[in-house]
Amino acid sequence: MKIDVLYFAWVRERIGLPREKVETQAETVADLIAELCAREERYAYAFADLPALRVALDQELADFAAPLAGVREVAFFPPMTGG
Amino acid sequence: MQLVVQEDRFDIGRETEGFIAGLAGAGAVVTFIGLVRDNGGRLSAMEIEHYPGMTERAIAAIMEEAKARWSLADAMVIHRHGRLGPDEPIMMVATAAIHRADAFAAAEFLMDYLKSRAPFWKKEIGADGTEWVAAKDSDEAALTRW
Numbered sequence: 001m002k003i004d005v006l007y008f009a010w011v012r013e014r015i016g017l018p019r020e021k022v023e024t025q026a027e028t029v030a031d032l033i034a035e036l037c038a039r040e041e042r043y044a045y046a047f048a049d050l051p052a053l054r055v056a057l058d059q060e061l062a063d064f065a066a067p068l069a070g071v072r073e074v075a076f077f078p079p080m081t082g083g
Numbered sequence: 084m085q086l087v088v089q090e091d092r093f094d095i096g097r098e099t100e101g102f103i104a105g106l107a108g109a110g111a112v113v114t115f116i117g118l119v120r121d122n123g124g125r126l127s128a129m130e131i132e133h134y135p136g137m138t139e140r141a142i143a144a145i146m147e148e149a150k151a152r153w154s155l156a157d158a159m160v161i162h163r164h165g166r167l168g169p170d171e172p173i174m175m176v177a178t179a180a181i182h183r184a185d186a187f188a189a190a191e192f193l194m195d196y197l198k199s200r201a202p203f204w205k206k207e208i209g210a211d212g213t214e215w216v217a218a219k220d221s222d223e224a225a226l227t228r229w
Contacts, residue, residue: 009132009204010215013141056202075134075202079218082162082203083117083174083194 001023003032003068007046008077011053014046027054030064032074046076054079084146084158088138090165093171103158109156111183113190115176121169125209131156131164131173134202138162145196149178152192152229153185161192162203195225 006019026032033050036043047053054074055062068074085102087093106112119129122190142160149158156179163173175194180186205216 006134006203008134008208012132056134056137059134059140061200075137077134077202078204078215078225080199080202081205081216081218081222082201083198 001068002069004073005032005036006073006075008075010078011046011076014044014055024068026068027059027073028064029062029066032068033064052078084118084150085160086139086142086146087161088133088135089161089163092163092171093175095103095175098102098153098159098175098176102157106179108181110181111181111186112177113183113186113227115190115194117173117175117194118171119167119169119171120122121194122207122209124169125205125211126169127210128169128204128208129167129173130208131167132204133162133164133229137202138157141201142197144192147186148196149189153178153180155180155185155189155190158189160197162178162197162201190229195222195229198222198225199226 001021003024004019007015011064012018015016024032026035033047037047054077057066057071058073095116100173103112113188146158152188159177161175178186179191199222207214
């Protein structure tokens, strides 16, 4: 399946792009992270500290164990600092 | 209910007047305006990144929750993104209710949730370089009181 993967703030800076299409068979968010980290060092660098990261599936906050079936858009970012 | 995410500066007076003009029978209005802190003069700009689409969804959900919890006549959230200078307004929340207790509580609730559940990220650009603003544990802890 093809998924849109988005990166924000320092995650975007470490990976070096704001979004990309990823062809993956990953079943969960954690599987997708493992696939990306195995690809290139910049992903491993961005995902080095998972507790410092948040994930959204189709624009809703989720957790790393969440399944990816039917998901079109995955976003990774640090804890939000709005207001 | 009005929700605006924009890059441009907004006019605090005009937004407040416009919000009040749309009300009927509300006895109390609370407004909060968040400004860019200048860090003792060391900040030259703040860059605010956001997640278009999710930002609007997340804020709308927070506003719906506020409406469900308190008896509100109306609520408004304006939040900016892009490059902002020191002391510029970042965002504004307004709530209206028949009595002030509901308006104050709902405004505080909206602020607490916007801080850590709306997908914005702040980067400070200053004399000492650039740095992403880190979320504080106290911001997350603030949600537990609701």
